[in-house]
Amino acid sequence: CPCGYYNDPTHNCCCTPGQIQRYMNKISGPLLDRIDIQCEITPVPFKDISQAQPGESSSVIRERVIKARDIQTERFKDFKGIHCNAQMTERMIHQFAEPDEASINQLRMAMERFSLSARAYNRILKVARTIADLDGSECVQVQHISEAIGYRNLDRGDWAERRMY
Structure with missing residues (x-):
């Protein structure tokens, strides 16, 4: 939004819904x-940062990423x-990231609910294939599709209307 505090938990946004919509519409x-x-x-917030539990180490994540890249190098x-x-081209998406029936149903619901485009559909499948590679999975599974759908926040038709206080 113009003031910069849209959805900020520590500051109040002073923008009107119309201002937010106009601001968001600047990105096609x-x-x-x-x-x-x-x-x-x-x-x-600082109190949450200072109390955070240690997560996965960078070296462990790095190894998983290297393995995923090796899988992709071999695949292509x-x-x-x-x-x-x-x-990947569209043909490759069908070859390497073809969703199963449960995943197709989930994708269909997301496409309809969030008014996603055909291009977003292909992007979701590419990201899901990468998530599956990071997971060490041969096939794209419904949990990979779910995670990939979760990464499509901004192109959902209702993004600017979803205000959280």
Whole structure:
């Protein structure tokens, strides 16, 4: 929003819904469609930072990412110019990230509920394939699809109307 405090838990946003909508409309839907991962991040209060439990170490995450990249390198070794899931063509998406029936149903519900585009559908499948690679999974499963859908916050038709106080 124009004031910068939309959905901030520690500051009040002083913008009207109309101002927020106009501000959000400055970013076109087709542009948002081309962003694979869209996450809304709210500031974390200091008391929560200081009491946070240690998470997964960077070295463990790094190893998982290297393994996922190795999987992708192997997957695309016969495809000139393709090195990772983000570069997959639509044909490759059907070959390597084809969802099962439960995942298709979940995708259908998300597409209808959030008014997502066909481009968003392909982006979700690419991100889900990457999540599956990070998980060490041969197939894209419903939990991978769920997580990928969760990363499509900003191109949902109701984003600017969802105010949290």
